[in-house]
Amino acid sequence: MRLSRYFLPVLKETPSEAQIVSHRYMLRAGMIKQQAAGIYSWLPLGYRVLKRIETIVHEEQARAGHIPLLMPTLQPADLWRESGRYDDYGEEMLRITDRHKREMLYGPTNEEMITDIFRSNVESYKQLPLTLYHIQWKFRDEVRPRFGVMRGREFLMKDGYTFDVDRDSALHAYNRHMVSYLRTYERMGLTAIPMRAASGPIGGDNTHEFLVLASTGESEVFFDTAVTDLKLGQRDVNYDDREQVAKVCEEFTTLYARTDETHDEALFNAIPEERRKVARGIEVGQIFYFGTKYSEAMGATVVTADGSRVPVEMGSHGIGVSRLLGAIIEASHDDKGIIWPEGVTPFPVGIVNLKQGDGATDAACDALYAALMAQGLEPLYDDSDDRAGAKFAKMDLIGLPWRITVGPRGLAAGKVELTSRRTGISEEMSPEAAVARVAEIYAGV
Ligand code: ATP
Numbered sequence: 001m002r003l004s005r006y007f008l009p010v011l012k013e014t015p016s017e018a019q020i021v022s023h024r025y026m027l028r029a030g031m032i033k034q035q036a037a038g039i040y041s042w043l044p045l046g047y048r049v050l051k052r053i054e055t056i057v058h059e060e061q062a063r064a065g066h067i068p069l070l071m072p073t074l075q076p077a078d079l080w081r082e083s084g085r086y087d088d089y090g091e092e093m094l095r096i097t098d099r100h101k102r103e104m105l106y107g108p109t110n111e112e113m114i115t116d117i118f119r120s121n122v123e124s125y126k127q128l129p130l131t132l133y134h135i136q137w138k139f140r141d142e143v144r145p146r147f148g149v150m151r152g153r154e155f156l157m158k159d160g161y162t163f164d165v166d167r168d169s170a171l172h173a174y175n176r177h178m179v180s181y182l183r184t185y186e187r188m189g190l191t192a193i194p195m196r197a198a199s200g201p202i203g204g205d206n207t208h209e210f211l212v213l214a215s216t217g218e219s220e221v222f223f224d225t226a227v228t229d230l231k232l233g234q235r236d237v238n239y240d241d242r243e244q245v246a247k248v249c250e251e252f253t254t255l256y257a258r259t260d261e262t263h264d265e266a267l268f269n270a271i272p273e274e275r276r277k278v279a280r281g282i283e284v285g286q287i288f289y290f291g292t293k294y295s296e297a298m299g300a301t302v303v304t305a306d307g308s309r310v311p312v313e314m315g316s317h318g319i320g321v322s323r324l325l326g327a328i329i330e331a332s333h334d335d336k337g338i339i340w341p342e343g344v345t346p347f348p349v350g351i352v353n354l355k356q357g358d359g360a361t362d363a364a365c366d367a368l369y370a371a372l373m374a375q376g377l378e379p380l381y382d383d384s385d386d387r388a389g390a391k392f393a394k395m396d397l398i399g400l401p402w403r404i405t406v407g408p409r410g411l412a413a414g415k416v417e418l419t420s421r422r423t424g425i426s427e428e429m430s431p432e433a434a435v436a437r438v439a440e441i442y443a444g445v
């Protein structure tokens with residue numbers, strides 16, 4: 001993408017309404033625009049990152065054998081009367097009446113609707129296990145929407161629902177989600193720690209929240225610092241292998257890590273003092289096993305191997321897709337701007353032309369652009385007439401992890417400069433070597 005043809009409305013001033021760094025940078029980098037309290041347009045740069053995050057979520061869900069579908073944002077109130085949640089949900093639910101006076105709502109979550117889909121279509125245990133999920137906009141009329149996309153009213157969530165014939169299979173589905181979420185967050189460059197959580201209005205007893213440590217997080221968290229060293233890495237997990245999956249979960253949930261809702265002072269104090277930590281975290285996901293709460297209320301049953309009919313065992317599992325942009329920036333930035341992890345960056349690399357209009361420099365940039373495109377690495381090429389300093393400041397603000405700088409002096413020696421946004425370290429090399437290096441970096445992402 002050439003910057004001269006793109007839409008990147010970067011702001012010079014720091015917007016006064018933004019209280020935390022991710023919100024400030026998302027506004028300044030022209031990623032979002034607020035349209036109403038807690039409701040945003042996703043401008044092209046923000047939209048690219050949102051799509052990257054969605055792609056990673058889809059890929060990891062596919063790897064775990066989970067099936068995507070798409071349910072609507074608007075739901076009939078009657079479905080929610082069946083579970084009893086229409087009245088329980090309270091003011092957070094946006095209630096709408098259509099022209100025929102039918103009561104509707106903008107979905108804050110989809111347990112009822114997916115249970116309805118299930119009961120209309122599944123009869124036998126032979127059709128299980130089944131995990132269906134979607135990535136869809138939600139609406140929750142939060143009292144205090146704030147921090148930009150972190151606590152919006154309209155926000156994008158991945159929500160997945162598991163259906164199993166018995167408790168053991170349902171717990172495997174829970175564990176499978178935990179592992180797939182760990183991998184999902186790691187690919188985004190995040191350390192998200194599973195913490196035992198309280199169940200809240202969805203109900204159930206087995207539940208973990210995934211928290212990214214950040215001083216601006218809304219949750220107070222208590223943990224053994226050794227938990228932050230755990231990594232899933234490249235290990236091969238067979239999601240059908242119950243034992244293996246359970247072992248990974250055990251590894252990640254044995255060390256103490258809890259939110260204030262489930263915190264236990266005595267257990268915490270048993271950790272060696274130098275490893276005890278109280279901090280703040282951002283909830284980027286949550287998994288629940290809640291058994292037959294909805295299936296019983298809504299008559300979602302299956303016929304088992306012995307011919308009896310039982311309510312299906314369920315769980316629901318969410319990732320805060322739009323919140324993740326904020327969380328990633330909170331975890332990865334400096335005073336110049338965002339530092340995108342390679343996994344989610346809107347463009348893998350930027351090209352800065354130091355002498356726009358100079359025939360040889362322009363030609364070198366064009367060749368570099370074509371060579372990167374040929375590798376599937378679409379660069380953002382700043383082909384404007386701005387001064388070098390302004391170009392660098394813009395690239396630093398929008399946070400592309402790699403920058404290739406092209407100028408007449410370097411080109412005279414056959415060199416361009418490759419710079420890491422994270423370390424600030426630059427290296428001179430031939431344009432071909434720069435392309436090869438960038439390709440190598442992204443091959444592992
Ligand atoms: P919170 O405690 O932050 O209000 P929640 O526990 O009510 O969130 P869940 O029902 O667990 O939310 O939803 C799954 C995920 O959706 C959360 O882990 C979070 O990442 C995201 N999420 C929830 N509410 C919002 C919101 N208002 N804005 C953006 N993301 C949200």
Ligand code: MG
Pocket residue numbers: 209283285286
């Ligand atoms: Mg939650």
